[in-house]
Amino acid sequence: MKAFGFLSFGHYSLNGHPSGKETLKQALELSQAADELGVNGAYFRVHHFAPQNASPMPLLGAIAATTEHIEVGTGVIDMRYENPLYLAEEAAALDQLADGRVALGVSRGSPEPAERGWEAFGYTGSTDPRGADIAREHYKKFLKAVRGEAMAKAASAGEQYPQLYRPGTELPVLPYSPGLDRRIWWGAATHASAEQAAREGVNLMSSTLVLEATGQSLSELQAEQIKRYRAAWKEAGHDWTPRVSVSRSVFPVVSERDRQIFGFGESKDSIGMIDGTTGTFGRTYVDEPDKLIEQLLDDEAVQAADTLMLTIPNQAGVEINQSILANFAEHVAPALGWKPAQAGPVEGYPVQ
Template sequence: MKKFGFLSFGHYNHAYPVQRSLHDAIELAHIADSLGINGAYFRVHHFAPQGAAPIPLLSAIAARTSHIEVGTGVIDMRYENPLYLAEELAALSYIADGRLAIGISRGSPEPALKGWEAFGYHAADSEDSKGAGLAREKFLTFLSAIRGTPMAQAAPADQQYPRIYAPGRPIPVLPQAPDLDRTIWWGAATHASAEQAARDGVNLMSSTLVFETDGPSLGEVQARQIERYRAEWDRAGWGHEPRVSVSRSVFPIVSDADTAMFGKPGSGGSESRSMLDDQQGIFGRTLVDTPDKIVEALRNDPAVMSADTLMLTIPNQAGVEVNARILDNFATHVAPELGWEPANR
């Protein structure tokens, strides 16, 4: 593990309103930036009291910070206009000076039944009830757009305003940001989707849960997923090294205040398996322990050791002070033992 950041689900409610959720996220990212923490990442959900439109938030954070990368985990491609997303992320890349880690996927189960149809998007295949084919088609269009493939033709000269292209000339979406595709991650919940991400030439963001049962633990399953991803990456012949991230829920206990907030050391529980989206998924356990025990547990987690980036899921509704303490505790007492490279050095 060389990098770590926080992953916020962006929850809000009547007691913790959306305005506070957003402003707290900006403030926490600013504090994390000063600590050298590498990333500020945010979940994206629609028709739910969570963050749904990440680009304004990421832009605000990028403008206020200098080192931390900003990203998502993940944008649900079923709800997106791929060309507009390409324009937004190119602009965000310039605001952030390239400090992006944008996770994209088909998306997780949502509260709304086929909610993407309310956004105006319909799967061509009537059997595509979960929108997987729709998301795949949009993702490929998006990748082509950010890689500079022309997406339209110039209009006749008398119809252009301003007149900047020769009539009929193929034109890409603008702006184009250098190496934007290298900041894109695919959120994979299966081995097959991880291998496809490698063939597509994007980074791997192993999901907070996985739908494979070929291992005794989440870490073992994700390690196999990562191994298969990297093997497929090598076969594809891409000319650069990809990045890989996993997420964990970790609460280092270094004071009585930590115990009062998160529980006694060793009280975090165990992994679980349950049905979600008509499939059995493996969910990771929460680590609540002393720093030495957390270091030991993470060193024994093959996925954490194989990935280059660890995302710590945080209880955003606990507020800035509590979450800043979680990050500071991890940065001070845990991360250095795992080979952490602070962003501000």
């Protein structure tokens, strides 16, 4: 592990505390505190028709504008609900303002409360009850746009732009932010989708569950997923080294208050259903730092990845979550090979 960040699901209450406004402002405050700690990334889940964070760009923009080093991103944007070219424009503009600190996780997304909710956003025609075909179509177009490929052709010269383009010239969406395409992650829930992400030349983001249930632990399943991803990447012949992240719920116990808040003792992985599919869900790590270090060093997937995302209970407020990050940074992360954040794009992903 070289980097760690926090992953917030952005839960809020419709009838009490925290409100949506409080959740956004607390996310900003926590990100600023994390930046001072040297935490490498602040990442946010994106959901629709639910009391959780939705459109991420305003929040990511506020964080980028008030921090210096921390990477800002998502885990993940549901591409069923996105205009891919507009998202590419937003991402590029934010990346330029943030000096290359944007890292967006995208995917088909998890189940949402609305039935075929993407249709309410104007994206119709899916023949898949889960909208996977629309998500894939949007993702492919988004990736092409981020990479600067042509998306339209210039019209005949008009009054407003009489000499800007020769008619028929192929046009990319603008702005274009070089290097951003190397900071796009695919949120893979299966081995097959991880291998597909490798072939397409994007980073791998593996969450706290995998849609595989073989009797193996989540760590073993994710380690296999990462192995297959890297083999497919090598076979594809890409000329750069990708990043791989995994997510874990980790709560260091360094005080009696920590013990009272988070409890104590070892949990286990579990098998459950999500989106009509059986999956393996990860355990929660709660222990004293030396025990956590041993457990995480034994976690095959954590050791195979270069980035660890700590899922945080955002509803607990800034102070508690800041203490989780601070305790992890001080007592656990150094033993795992952590490199604190520095200004500019993450090491290995230079803006070209």
